[in-house]
Amino acid sequence: MAASRRGQPPLSVRLPPPTSPAAVLPDLPPVSALFLIDFDVKAGYTITWKRSVPGLELEGAVEYKSLPSGLHTVSDDLIYFVHDGGHAGLSAFVNTPTDEEETRHARMIAVGVLVPLSYGRLGRAWRHAEGLKEIAAKLAADRTQTQLLVEYWDQNGLSESAAQQPLKDAPLESPLFFKPSRPAPGKAHIRNRSASDGTALIPPGHRLSPFHPAWSLTALLDTFGPLIFPIHRAALLRKRILISCHAPVHEICNFGKHHRPPS
Secondary structure (H helix, E strand, O other), X not given: OOOOOOOOOOEEEEOOOOOOHHHHOOXXXXXXXXXXXXXXXXXXXXXXXXXXXXXXXXXXXXXHHHOOOOHHHOOEEEEEEEEOOOEEEEEEEEEEEOOOHHHOOEEEEEEEEEEEHHHOHHHHHHHHHHHHHHHHHHHHHOXXXXXXXHHHHHHHEOOOOOOOOOOOOOOOOOOOEEEEOOOOOOOOOOOOOOHHHHHHOOOOXXXXXXXXXXXXXXXXXXXXXXXXXXXXXXXXXXXXXXXXXXXXXXXXXHHHHHOOOOO
16 A cells, blocks of 8 residues: 555555456447348349348448548457447457458458447446457358347347336445544544545446446546546537547547536
């Protein structure tokens, strides 16, 4: 622990005991669509497999948003987008070398979902990132394993008759506990915690999923530095903010989610 500040006693921290991954991962928001996009050297972007709720159109839209220009230069990426104003999209892109000459020795695919925006900021689509990346990696190695998509849709597809349920985060088994040391001799007043210590207090019921945008906050501050203040002010004023970048785009997509003003 850091040295005591202004004569305050040092703090000792007891972390929660380890838990299994299943016990800490939050609920997955149901998806309105699941799709597989393949890049064909002759036909271009092609939806080779899809499932969706009735009335939700995918053709001619999601394939171009899921595979933005420049992705051929990276091996994998995550792409966020908005579809028809009512859904958030997330696609996991994989670029794998192959021996097939007709594909120019590269197989580029994207496995994506559409999640209703009513489930939170961008539908909390990032909770599907880990599962989509795993499926995309397996399909890139063997394109015949479409049963993985069927199973994922059966588990997470939005049911027409089911009412929307609020998402729940799996609680921690126990919060952090702070134990102040004994006061130094002659010190009559003791504060258990200072304002800066409050960032370490995690109340039960809050747990960040592996691809939560909050993990990129430090990168956001490092990238923009003092410019973060005018950017934040522009976001509060609901001004349009354009961020241009090369692939990969995952981190920049996370930056955009941080600066989206509240509705």
